[in-house]
Amino acid sequence: MGTAELRETPETGAWVSTAARRGARSPDHGIPADTDPGIPEGREQEGWGTALDEERYEVPYHRPLWIEEPARRRRLPDPVRTAAVRAVLIIAVTLTQAVIAFLCTLAGSWLAFPMVLSSVAGTVVATWGVLDVWITRQVWNQRHGVVSDPSSTARALRRERRTARRQAGAAEQRQERIRRQGSAGQLSHP
Known part of the structure; x- marks a missing residue:
C-alpha cells in the first residue's frame, strides 16, 4: 500500500x-x-x-x-511442456476442421468431403500428440530420477547389505591368505 x-x-x-x-x-x-x-x-x-x-x-x-x-505445483520440464503445447495446437486445429466439416455438410458444399477426410487424419495426429506428451513425460521421469521415499529406503537397505557382503568377503579372503601363508612357511609336520 x-x-x-x-x-x-x-x-x-x-x-x-x-x-x-x-x-x-x-x-x-x-x-x-x-x-x-x-x-x-x-x-x-x-x-x-x-x-x-x-x-x-x-x-x-x-x-x-x-x-x-508461490507456485502450487512445480513447472513442467521443457520437453514435456513443448510436447503439451504441440498437442494442444494439433487438437485445436483438428476441432476447427471438424466444425468446418460439419458446417460444410449442413450447407451441402463440395468442401465437406475433403474436410471430413482431413478431420479424420487430424484425429489420428492429435491422438499421436497426446501419446507423445505421455511418453515424453515418462521418459523424462525415468532419465532424471524422480525418487520416491520407498525406493530411496530400499536403495539404502541394498547399499547396507552390499557393504556387509563386501566386508564379509574381504574378511574371508584375509583368512584364506593367512591359511595359505601359514602352510607355505612350514616344511614338515612334527
Whole structure:
C-alpha cells in the first residue's frame, strides 16, 4: 500500500500528507477516510482544501497489476511442456476442421468431403500428440530420477547389505591368505 508522508507547503507552511493530497481516500477501495493519521494534531485544516492545492500536490497511487504467489505445483520440464503445447495446437486445429466439416455438410458444399477426410487424419495426429506428451513425460521421469521415499529406503537397505557382503568377503579372503601363508612357511609336520 504505502506510507503517509508529511510535507510542509512552501506558501503557507502547513503540514500536508500524501494521503490527504489524494482526496483523503483509502488507496484500496476509494472509500473516504474519516481522519488522516499522517497529519499532526491541530494541523488538519491549515492552508489545505483548495482545488489548486489538490492539483499541485497530487501524487498518483500505482497499484501493482499482479501479486507474485508461490507456485502450487512445480513447472513442467521443457520437453514435456513443448510436447503439451504441440498437442494442444494439433487438437485445436483438428476441432476447427471438424466444425468446418460439419458446417460444410449442413450447407451441402463440395468442401465437406475433403474436410471430413482431413478431420479424420487430424484425429489420428492429435491422438499421436497426446501419446507423445505421455511418453515424453515418462521418459523424462525415468532419465532424471524422480525418487520416491520407498525406493530411496530400499536403495539404502541394498547399499547396507552390499557393504556387509563386501566386508564379509574381504574378511574371508584375509583368512584364506593367512591359511595359505601359514602352510607355505612350514616344511614338515612334527
